[in-house]
Amino acid sequence: MKRFSGLLFLLFLCIFIQAKEKPNIVFILIDDLGWKDVGFMGTEYYETPNIDRLAKGGMIFTQAYANAANCAPTRACLLSGQYSPRHGLFTVGNSDRGKSNDRRLVPVENNKEISLSKITIAEALKPAGYVSAAIGKWHVGNTPQLQGFDIGVEKPDVGFKQGHFKDDGEYLTDRLTDEAVKFIKENKNKPFFLYLAHHAVHTPIQAKNEIVTGFKDKPGIDCHNDATYAAMIQSVDESVARVNQTLEVLGLSENTILIFFSDNGGYGPKTCMKPLRGGKGMYYEGGIREPMFVYWPGKIKPETMCDVPVISTDFYPTFVKLAGAKYPENYPLDGLNISPLFNGGKSLQRDKLFWHFPGYLQAYGALKDESRDPLFRTRPVSVVRKGDWKLLLFHEEWILDGGREKIKTNNSVELYNIKKDIGEKINLCNIEIEQRDELLDDLLNWQKETNASIPGKANFEYKM
Ligand SMILES: [Ca+2]
Incomplete structure (x- = not known):
């Protein structure tokens, strides 16, 4: 005992x-x-x-x-x-901020709460x-x-x-x-x-x-x-x-x-x-x-x-x-x-990070010279970071201006070497072709894997 x-x-x-x-x-x-x-x-x-x-x-x-x-x-x-495509919370409030005439795509509707599931x-x-x-x-x-x-x-x-x-x-x-x-x-x-x-x-x-x-x-x-x-x-x-x-x-x-x-x-x-x-x-x-x-x-x-x-x-x-x-x-x-x-x-078993933002955020008068355009802080964009490289895919130009075929001239993609260019000043999209294509494939594959909703053309796929 x-x-x-x-x-x-x-x-x-x-x-x-x-x-x-x-x-x-x-x-x-x-x-x-x-x-x-x-x-x-x-x-x-x-x-x-x-x-x-x-x-x-x-x-x-x-x-x-x-x-x-x-x-x-x-x-x-x-x-x-x-990641956001799995829960559908992409932004705060509505995804259609800014003036409608300035938006070339119909943004994905934003989910405002995390599902209880x-x-x-x-x-x-x-x-x-x-x-x-x-x-x-x-x-x-x-x-x-x-x-x-x-x-x-x-x-x-x-x-x-x-x-x-x-x-x-x-x-x-x-x-x-x-x-x-x-x-x-x-x-x-x-x-x-x-x-x-x-x-x-x-x-x-x-x-x-x-x-x-x-x-x-x-x-x-x-x-x-x-x-x-x-x-x-x-x-x-x-x-x-x-x-x-x-x-x-x-x-x-x-x-x-x-x-x-x-x-x-x-x-x-x-x-x-x-x-x-x-x-x-x-x-x-x-x-x-x-x-x-x-x-x-x-x-x-x-x-x-x-x-x-x-x-x-x-x-x-x-x-x-x-x-x-x-x-x-x-x-x-x-x-x-x-x-x-x-x-x-010193490392993790991972080489890529992703972001997905299928909406619009209006500009507000500051850092305008640092955004891509003066009307919006961002337009619909998806992003991948891999090693020292970062690629931003802008959906308006990608969807409406010829996608990959016209990638050289349609301004749909920006590519930066974050290590050498932390300020993202030098777009290497048309210079580092191999890196660009690799990251672009990674990003498009990820969109598929996560079933990421993509903004639509006007009067198309717009759910109220
Ligand atoms: Ca905040």
């Missing part, structure tokens, strides 16, 4: 240790934060000392991509683990014993609770209507941080997944006066020069600091992976991503490349950097692996587990 209870004790101890070993996951998603909008990526105007300290204490990813150039589709990809990341983590919270901006229809999160705290739930301030003066970034801290404290004894999705630094550009004042006399540097925008970023920095401090005080830091990421490029009228081309809404690097670091004391070596391209669909399989959970059956995941990179791995 004595031996039996001893064994029982050992068994429980093992289960306990195993349970404790499951890492907590804290994923902090900033809205519209540009690639250069944080100190660790090089801004000399905005101030992010806390974010920079954590970035320095972990691994910085220099080629981290969002799945889309605006909010909802990136979130849908991240939460579902799938999708197995979200929270649903995949649940069988491994995780408690999940989605705090902040959701933006993909239904509710977090209907998509497997135990807790969902959206802006209206905490009394905020329009903008970043409540009637009583409370600031949204602070409040969402309070909610995140509360969640961590309440769940410190079980493995948790915190998806903290700030509304900052999305428009309206509003910040706390006392912080704005601090930037009033600071000279701007090039396109980083807006005091209110800088103050918004500083509040995000304070939020990250408070979340991390909570983990430290509770002794959870070494068992918690903390990831910092943004959902798309910075907002053109307020910031810029130089030397990258373009910003939010464009499929040039400035619209989709994100600031990212992973901080995990004791697990990830400080002051490390990774230049392997990663994308927001990678978080799902990565978190599932770290949690010791299983990939859902009969459910395609388009990303990869990137945790081998955290240990110094």
Whole structure:
């Protein structure tokens, strides 16, 4: 009997240790934060000392991509683990933005919510014993609770209507941080997944006066020069600091992976991503490349950097692996587990990343010289990145102006060598023919594989 209870004790101890070993996951998603909008990526105007300290204490990813150039589709990809053609969220709201006379194709109708048939990341983590919270901006229809999160705290739930301030003066970034801290404290004894999705630094550009004042006399540097925008970023920095401090005080830091990421490029009228081309809404690097670091004391070596391209669909399989959970059956995941990179791995078993945007996004008076045309930030486009190469296929010219036969002259394809030409200035479409044809085939094959909806000619395939 004595031996039996001893064994029982050992068994429980093992289960306990195993349970404790499951890492907590804290994923902090900033809205519209540009690639250069944080100190660790090089801004000399905005101030992010806390974010920079954590970035320095972990691994910085220099080629981290969002799945889309605006909010909802990136979130849908991240939460579902799938590229946009599989869930149909391609943009925010309607896909037919801009003047109809200026649009040569009929865009694909946009899906505004993730189908409940999708197995979200929270649903995949649940069988491994995780408690999940989605705090902040959701933006993909239904509710977090209907998509497997135990807790969902959206802006209206905490009394905020329009903008970043409540009637009583409370600031949204602070409040969402309070909610995140509360969640961590309440769940410190079980493995948790915190998806903290700030509304900052999305428009309206509003910040706390006392912080704005601090930037009033600071000279701007090039396109980083807006005091209110800088103050918004500083509040995000304070939020990250408070979340991390909570983990430290509770002794959870070494068992918690903390990831910092943004959902798309910075907002053109307020910031810029130089030397990258373009910003939010464009499929040039400035619209989709994100600031990212992973901080995990004791697990990830400080002051490390990774230049392997990663994308927001990678978080799902990565978190599932770290949690010791299983990939859902009969459910395609388009990303990869990137945790081998955290240990110094130099590559992934993948050579291509894809984007698909079958809609229109109107221009808004900024970064116009960096977009392809002055009327739209983007027209319908599909993109592939392979090695150092990136190809953009523009559907209007492809469908209406002769496709592959006229590829030399119809301006349907742009090809860049991202390594040599990070600013996407030199279109090599008619120079690097071999690369062009290879990437084009890859992209067209991928469209077929994912059954990607393609915009139609007028009065054709347009579903209301
Ligand atoms: Ca966004």
